[in-house]
Amino acid sequence: xxxxxxxxxxxxxxxxxxxxxxxxxxxxxxxxxxxxxxxxxxxxxxxxxxxxxxxxxxxxxxxxxxxxxxxxxxxxxxxxxxxxxxxxxxxxxxxxxxxxxxxx
Amino acid sequence: xxxxxxxxxxxxxxxxxxxxxxxxxxxxxxxxxxxxxxxxxxxxxxxxxxxxxxxxxxxxxxxxxxxxxxxxxxxxxxxxxxxxxxxxxxxxxxxxxxxxxxxxxxxxxxxxxxxxxxxxxxxxxxxxxxxxxxxxxxxxxxxxxxxxxxxxxxxxxxxxxxxxxxxxxxxxxxxxxxxxxxxxxxxxxxxxxxxxxxxxx
Numbered sequence: 001x002x003x004x005x006x007x008x009x010x011x012x013x014x015x016x017x018x019x020x021x022x023x024x025x026x027x028x029x030x031x032x033x034x035x036x037x038x039x040x041x042x043x044x045x046x047x048x049x050x051x052x053x054x055x056x057x058x059x060x061x062x063x064x065x066x067x068x069x070x071x072x073x074x075x076x077x078x079x080x081x082x083x084x085x086x087x088x089x090x091x092x093x094x095x096x097x098x099x100x101x102x103x104x
Numbered sequence: 105x106x107x108x109x110x111x112x113x114x115x116x117x118x119x120x121x122x123x124x125x126x127x128x129x130x131x132x133x134x135x136x137x138x139x140x141x142x143x144x145x146x147x148x149x150x151x152x153x154x155x156x157x158x159x160x161x162x163x164x165x166x167x168x169x170x171x172x173x174x175x176x177x178x179x180x181x182x183x184x185x186x187x188x189x190x191x192x193x194x195x196x197x198x199x200x201x202x203x204x205x206x207x208x209x210x211x212x213x214x215x216x217x218x219x220x221x222x223x224x225x226x227x228x229x230x231x232x233x234x235x236x237x238x239x240x241x242x243x244x245x246x247x248x249x250x251x252x253x254x255x256x257x258x259x260x261x262x263x264x265x266x267x268x269x270x271x272x273x274x275x276x277x278x279x280x281x282x283x284x285x286x287x288x289x290x291x292x293x294x295x296x297x298x299x300x301x302x303x304x305x
Binding site: 003007010011014015017018019021022025039043046047050051054055057058062064066067070074077078081082085086089093094097098101 | 218226228229232233236240241254256257258260261265267268272275293295298299
């Protein structure tokens with residue numbers, strides 16, 4: 001049952017993340033830093049939710065500190081990797097796309 | 105004698121031909137001279153269009169508009185492809201085992217897990233870009249656009265599922281007792297292999 005909740009929450013996060021980026025863009029607040037921060041936070045949060053909510057029963061049953069910390073480590077690694085990648089992506093791809101759509 | 109005949113016949117011949125030498129010759133009328141000609145602009149041949157009168161860009165179809173973006177970086181797709189190939193090649197190498205119970209070394213597995221994470225982030229960024237394009241072009245607000253956005257989110261979930269399955273596989277390789285056969289388990293409802301400790305024995 002926890003899997004349904006975990007996947008539902010992660011799905012909502014992944015679905016709302018691009019909408020939040022577009023909302024920032026329409027308010028003229030979308031900088032490269034904001035884009036990277038929104039993407040990295042959404043992506044890492046989806047990992048955290050899927051890991052801790054999805055594995056809640058297993059974590060309670062096992063009581064393994066390494067496994068419990070693993071979710072946090074994975075989320076931090078994902079944030080640390082996705083933030084700089086999203087910065088480069090914004091500079092190389094998103095700016096071109098956004099310029100094109102602001103022209104229309 | 106001859107002049108007499110000619111003077112008698114000439115009026116008859118001329119009357120037969122209908123020739124009337126007294127009529128004025130035909131004169132084709134021309135336009136009267138323009139009294140304002142010195143104020144009129146001089147017309148000269150044009151061999152170039154002045155910038156002020158240059159034609160605007162023609163309205164193109166969406167397909168033609170897309171084709172006019174030469175600077176769209178295809179390098180990102182290439183990087184993602186190369187990383188995916190390297191990741192799959194490395195993960196294939198780690199499964200060269202002598203016995204069923206042999207385990208791949210943990211540090212290459214961690215390296216592969218990081219590579220898989222980078223690839224999934226790159227692919228997810230492409231999904232996010234696709235959804236942003238849909239929202240900015242107005243398609244994302246329609247019911248079909250909402251369904252497409254949900255499909256992209258589900259694909260993102262699949263990426264997370266694959267990444268988490270590999271991370272938990274690395275954890276299981278490091279923590280499972282000796283002799284236990286550990287394999288990648290993509291089934292999230294089994295906790296990616298954590299809910300079934302006896303699996304593969």
